[in-house]
Amino acid sequence: MRGRTSPEGYYRDSYDYDQLRSVLLDPLGPGGDRTYRTQVFDWRTDSTVSVPAETAPESAVLVIDGIFLHRPELRACWDFSVFLRVGFGTSFGRMAGRDGSPPDPADAANQRYLEGQRLYLAEASPDQHATVVVDNDDLALPVVVRDRAQPV
Secondary structure: OOOOOOHHHHHHHOOOHHHHHHHHHHHHOOOOOOEEOOOOEEOOOOEEOOOOOEEOOOOOOOOOOOOOOOOOOOHHHOOOOEEEEOOHHHHHHHHHHHHOOOOOOOOHHHHHHHHHHHHHHHHHOHHHHOOEEEEOOOOOOOEEEEEOOOOO
């Protein structure tokens, strides 16, 4: 681990991607047995948790919302993906409203998140790998920038 204040740690260590694959994505993916778990770690207590396994019906559809989901090691897991493109000024303003953090992306308290996101954008190029890219700066007027699901 790189530490709680590290931008690289934020990008590389925020989630246990091996566990995400083994307890959720692979079981619910092609050839999986549909037996999954919804939680393996509690970030509030910084400890592992044990929840009972569940079995998804054959018709189940998994929808995941989160950051860093277009990382190279996860791309093959998605049949369809959406990348919400939002400028840093907008995203940090929203984060401030939600969490009470400083709204200025350049604020020292935000450097972990700002630089971690920049690392993700540079390394993973989510706008190039998503099925659909949506400009979501204006919540009242999202704009589809690119849609690979639609024939050209």
